[in-house]
Amino acid sequence: MKFADFVSRGAIRAQLGAVDKEGAIREMVQSLVEAKNVDAKEFDSIVKAILKREELGSTGIGRGVAVPHTKHPSVDRLVGTVAVSSVGVDFASLDGETVNLFFLLISPPDRPGDHLRALENISRQLRDDTFCRFLKQAKTAEEIQQLLDEADNNQFSS
Amino acid sequence: MSDASLKRTMIVANRAGMHARAAAMIAVAVRRFNARVTITKSNNQVEATDVLQLLSLGAAQGEEVEVEASGDEAQQAIDALQEMFVTKFGED
Secondary structure, eight states: OOGGGTBOGGGOBSSOOOOBHHHHHHHHHHHHHHTTSSOGGGHHHHHHHHHHHHHTSOOEEETTEEOOEEEOTTOSSOEEEEEEEEEEEBOOOTTSOOEEEEEEEEEOTTOHHHHHHHHHHHHHHHTSHHHHHHHHHOOSHHHHHHHHHHHHTTOSOO | OOSOOEEEEEEOOSTTOSOHHHHHHHHHHHHTSSSEEEEEETTEEEETTOHHHHHTTOOOTTOEEEEEEESTTHHHHHHHHHHHHHTGGGOO
């Protein structure tokens, strides 16, 4: 699976304004609403579901990366977005570090395989330090998109 | 005290596979032990304490992984992981 298979181009955010977990999640889900990937009337339900998942254990997986996610019946295919915070967000990560790089995923309840493949792709690409560093330094959505495209085209060596 | 490493094949039994929460459970558990633990799938070997690396395996339901542990508490670490795999990470 490639980034292009699940990352909504119109929902990518280079400058997250939020500095806390809930604010960051709300901002990313809102970006998916604005990009028309999720229905506006599902906004509260999706945010609540993602926060509930966080209660089971932070999706801040270390190295300044978080993968907040949920299953939700309002989507019929895996949809996601990427966001960067230059200041960092306290996400209660496993390694205690703040998070600068977010991959938010919403998947249909009956498709665990797609979710796993997306996580596999994200984590494989992020094992490349150059890709990870460039993403965190990206200042515009266009820069992020370009980096994702380059990763999809195997231009990073992970 | 032994330099020999222990190896055990484990099967991912939970429906969701080795996703973020399962990977985090593994990493947190392994860090409790004085042992080095790696997990291998399809010749891709990763450190069991690193969630990002664990997720990169993309281990789905029904797939086998090889767990290898060395160090003073290798036995305890591998037994703890076996229990997690067998009990499906508390899922399903």
